[in-house]
Amino acid sequence: MSVLDENDSVIDDDEIVTSLPQRYYTSAEQFTEDVEKIWKRQWLYAGHVSQVKSPGDFFTFTILNESLIIIRTRDNEILALHNVCRHRGMRMCEGSGRARRIVCPYHSWSYGTEGELLAASPQQSGLDLDFDQLGLHRAQVSVWQGLIFVNFSPEPLREVEDMVGPEGTAAMARLEPEKMKVIHSHVYPTRANWKLLLENGVECYHCPTVHHEFCKVLDPSAMTGYYAEDYNASLVQELVIPLQYGKDSLTLSGNVASKKLLGDFGRGTPIPPDYSGTGFMTQPGYTWGDFHPDHAMIATCYPTGPTSSEFAAYWLVHEDAVEGVDFEVEDVIGLWATTHPQDAMTLERQQAGIESSAYIPGPYSASAEPAITGALDLYLRMLGER
Ligand code: FES
Ligand SMILES: [Fe+2]
Known part of the structure; x- marks a missing residue:
């Protein structure tokens, strides 16, 4: 042909x-x-570890409709948290910075560096919230040679370390x-x-x-x-x-x-x-x-x-x-x-x-x-x- x-x-x-x-x-x-x-x-390059040097440092990685907060936790782990408030969906962070808490700019729900819900604002205190179920969703994250990769699939096909000889x-x-x-x-x-x-x-x-x-x-x-x-x-x-x-x-x-x-x-x-x-x-x-x-x-x-x-x-x-x-x-x-x-x-x-x-x-x-x-x-x- x-x-x-x-x-x-x-x-x-x-x-x-x-x-x-x-x-x-x-x-x-x-x-x-x-x-x-x-x-x-697939695994996507999101940034370099120097962009999250200290606990609480974060930057956002946004692609199409998805936005992640790449953050270094109090325990020095790097996580990729979905930038979507568990109250009513607000995209919370833009750019980069350092934070002890992530506070939603809509109704002030606040999250820890691991995405755990710490507090809902006083208006919500009458609600019977299950805090354990209302943490920020996570994406997969893998750090190879100081390079931070993320994956939106809950079950990536392979680990990053296995992809290079x-x-x-x-x-x-x-x-x-x-x-x-x-x-x-x-x-x-x-x-x-x-x-x-x-x-x-x-x-x-x-x-x-x-x-x-x-x-x-x-x-x-x-x-x-x-x-x-x-x-x-x-x-x-x-x-x-x-x-x-x-x-x-x-x-x-x-x-x-x-x-x-x-x-x-x-x-x-x-x-x-x-x-x-x-x-x-x-x-x-x-x-x-x-x-x-x-x-x-x-x-x-x-x-x-x-x-x-x-x-x-x-x-x-x-x-x-x-x-x-x-x-x-x-x-x-x-x-x-x-x-x-x-x-x-x-x-x-x-x-x-x-x-x-x-x-x-x-x-x-x-x-x-x-x-x-x-x-x-x-x-x-x-x-x-x-
Ligand atoms: S949408 Fe985030 S606190 Fe309401
Ligand atoms: Fe070229």
Whole structure:
């Protein structure tokens, strides 16, 4: 069967050989299914432990209709509490902060850091409330290497720790990512279906055309080789962005942008000239983090509608690094702050083209886009279509 014969010719001899039919990128019905079968079932990156450093510290993680309060309890446990008051449903918290109690801004019911109902306001005292039954609902939470993942499913398919092999875990542990802090973040609204962000993120075929600055530091052909040879579609895995030989970090200059180096390197181990750092990726709901001897960038993509998404980028350095002494924010963020808008603009134009009546699925390159097949295979399997 020719892959271009008809709009639905995606799979040939059990291989995914073309982009998906238009409805996967545009339809409200498909989007509803994506949310239920993907976004509410897979582990999602919510934030870094430095964002909840002390008991009572919290931040909110909001995706579509769901909002979680990620909080460190009095007992130093990190929990994900649904941000929905058990009285009449108020969304209680916005942003981040530190709290001994979560107090609902509607009728002042208050909850402890574990979500337990502590008090209902005087108007409610006449009611016979069963406090034990009125705590905040919880989502699943898992902390791996200082990275906080959440899952809306009561029974996640796997544990986060089981999704990455020992080599990937060791590569991350070497940089001690739990001893970092977020120094900058930015949200990029992108009028494109979330799967276009995923597909774009697992190929570097577009890099020489779209990312001139990026390609001065990394080797796009090695990137394709990495995807072809070392890449396994799973939810959390080792990710390496191959830098050009002799470059120390993924910055505009290729030099480290923060003098306070991470892990081994902070204790004097020289950076090998062929060291490219490490990282992780989740998919099909797509987050990736790239970690270098001096800094990390984590970008998490999430849908806001059938044809719109956002991705939030976070830049991290060593927890003891001092701005103005060890680093300047512009140096740390410069490369991705240049690259992310290039991707966003490109994907918006791709979305526009896909919405045309002239769009039919087009052929993926087996050599230059090998990882898209794995990513979409996982996606279609989670939908139950493979
Ligand atoms: S809705 Fe929260 S106290 Fe009433
Ligand atoms: Fe890109």
